[in-house]
Amino acid sequence: MFSLDREFVFDAEMVKEISERLILHWNYRGYSALPEELCICGNHVCELYLKYNNITELPNWIENMTNLTNIYLQANYLTELPEAIQFLTSLTTLDVSHNHLVKIPSSIGKLVKLKTLVLTHNQLACLPSSLGCLPCLVSLLLSSNKLADLPESLHLCQNLEEIQLDFNQFTSLPNFLTRLSRLKRLSVCSNQLTHLPHLPFACIERFHCDNNPCISYLPYPLACQMNQPPTRPLATRNVLHISTLFGCFDPSKRKEATVLVQDAPPAALCFLPDIDLICINAPPSLLELTLRSISSRIFSEPLNISFDRKQNLHRFESSYHHSYDRRIGEFCLPSTLIQLLRDGPVAICLGCQTFIFRGPAYPVFLSKIIVRHERAGHDLMPVVCSLLFCSASCFRTTSAAGAMAGLESPLDWECITRRTTSTN
Numbered sequence: 001m002f003s004l005d006r007e008f009v010f011d012a013e014m015v016k017e018i019s020e021r022l023i024l025h026w027n028y029r030g031y032s033a034l035p036e037e038l039c040i041c042g043n044h045v046c047e048l049y050l051k052y053n054n055i056t057e058l059p060n061w062i063e064n065m066t067n068l069t070n071i072y073l074q075a076n077y078l079t080e081l082p083e084a085i086q087f088l089t090s091l092t093t094l095d096v097s098h099n100h101l102v103k104i105p106s107s108i109g110k111l112v113k114l115k116t117l118v119l120t121h122n123q124l125a126c127l128p129s130s131l132g133c134l135p136c137l138v139s140l141l142l143s144s145n146k147l148a149d150l151p152e153s154l155h156l157c158q159n160l161e162e163i164q165l166d167f168n169q170f171t172s173l174p175n176f177l178t179r180l181s182r183l184k185r186l187s188v189c190s191n192q193l194t195h196l197p198h199l200p201f202a203c204i205e206r207f208h209c210d211n212n213p214c215i216s217y218l219p220y221p222l223a224c225q226m227n228q229p230p231t232r233p234l235a236t237r238n239v240l241h242i243s244t245l246f247g248c249f250d251p252s253k254r255k256e257a258t259v260l261v262q263d264a265p266p267a268a269l270c271f272l273p274d275i276d277l278i279c280i281n282a283p284p285s286l287l288e289l290t291l292r293s294i295s296s297r298i299f300s301e302p303l304n305i306s307f308d309r310k311q312n313l314h315r316f317e318s319s320y321h322h323s324y325d326r327r328i329g330e331f332c333l334p335s336t337l338i339q340l341l342r343d344g345p346v347a348i349c350l351g352c353q354t355f356i357f358r359g360p361a362y363p364v365f366l367s368k369i370i371v372r373h374e375r376a377g378h379d380l381m382p383v384v385c386s387l388l389f390c391s392a393s394c395f396r397t398t399s400a401a402g403a404m405a406g407l408e409s410p411l412d413w414e415c416i417t418r419r420t421t422s423t424n
């Protein structure tokens with residue numbers, strides 16, 4: 001038990017208020033520090049509202065408040081959180097938004113009951129990997145910071161349903177986000193994304209990525225998710241409420257393409273930076289072949305991807321998203337291979353269903369143009385979709401077998417058009 005190290009004069013009225021309540025509403029009180037009466041007689045308090053005060057630091061004696069479940073410190077002047085926060089093991093909600101935090105202590109990983117962590121509007125450039133030790137975490141709100149990456153360990157937080165990353169510095173999204181099996185809402189507006197994930201999300205319902213001007217095409221799996229028929233008619237009309245991509249596809253931001261583009265305007269796309277090399281003649285590296293081979297053993301049964309998206313893509317999602325990380329753990333492999341496998345595949349070949357980790361991959365861009373209304377105006381925008389294959393020969397085999405026929409149907413693109421415009 002931490003105690004005050006000096007003589008302390010009680011404010012009798014405050015002591016009375018504290019001892020009579022489980023919830024303390026102390027917003028807008030002008031406090032520059034936590035009242036020390038809490039240290040003496042506040043152990044029973046469950047919820048602490050301290051929004052819009054002038055608090056610059058949390059005292060170490062906060063560790064005494066082991067019954068705290070919710071603490072709201074929005075709009076104060078905190079620059080860091082004390083290590084002692086680890087002792088608040090009942091905490092389910094921690095809101096320290098609109099402060100000046102530059103770092104989060106790794107001891108936050110001890111808060112094993114934490115469900116909601118609100119860190120928006122701070123100065124955070126990185127996060128501790130111990131966030132992956134929060135098994136109950138449901139909402140992780142990180143907008144308006146300086147983040148360009150997330151700790152890989154977050155893939156362990158399989159209860160995550162909501163992640164907000166707006167107004168940060170992301171240029172790409174980590175692969176593991178597509179493997180979070182309960183992730184329903186993901187928002188990554190106003191970043192510097194150059195591309196979107198090439199694997200479908202598990203069960204995403206809302207995906208917002210407005211104002212990423214460098215995004216120049218939609219990955220086909222994501223386009224399929226936009227186009228899936230509603231499964232829950234009483235909920236939102238769209239399974240995936242994707243933003244209208246307002247502020248994306250800025251022609252002036254497009255980079256020179258260095259890829260083989262099938263049937264698409266050349267030199268109009270910036271391509272996936274996380275795949276090493278896109279070249280029709282380059283064989284995969286030994287490492288890549290090993291990763292592909294192991295992952296095909298892990299998923300010995302077919303994942304059943306098909307261009308008949310209405311059913312088969314959905315089957316693919318269930319099988320892949322729910323068991324990828326677990327199945328890797330079941331194999332006895334060198335730790336370096338385990339790590340690469342845990343980073344996960346970047347894409348899956350839409351022909352033979354081989355996982356693609358670092359490439360090479362063979363991209364096909366479809367120039368079937370999706371005409372789409374911007375939310376704020378009436379501009380007509382061309383949107384290109386990208387498909388990835390493990391090799392040029394796999395693409396040729398697939399398309400020769402007629403499996404690409406469904407892609408060419410104008411109806412597909414019209415559906416996507418309707419879906420995006422209907423979210424206005």
Ligand SMILES: [Zn+2]
Nearest residue numbers: 349352390394
């Ligand atoms: Zn293939």
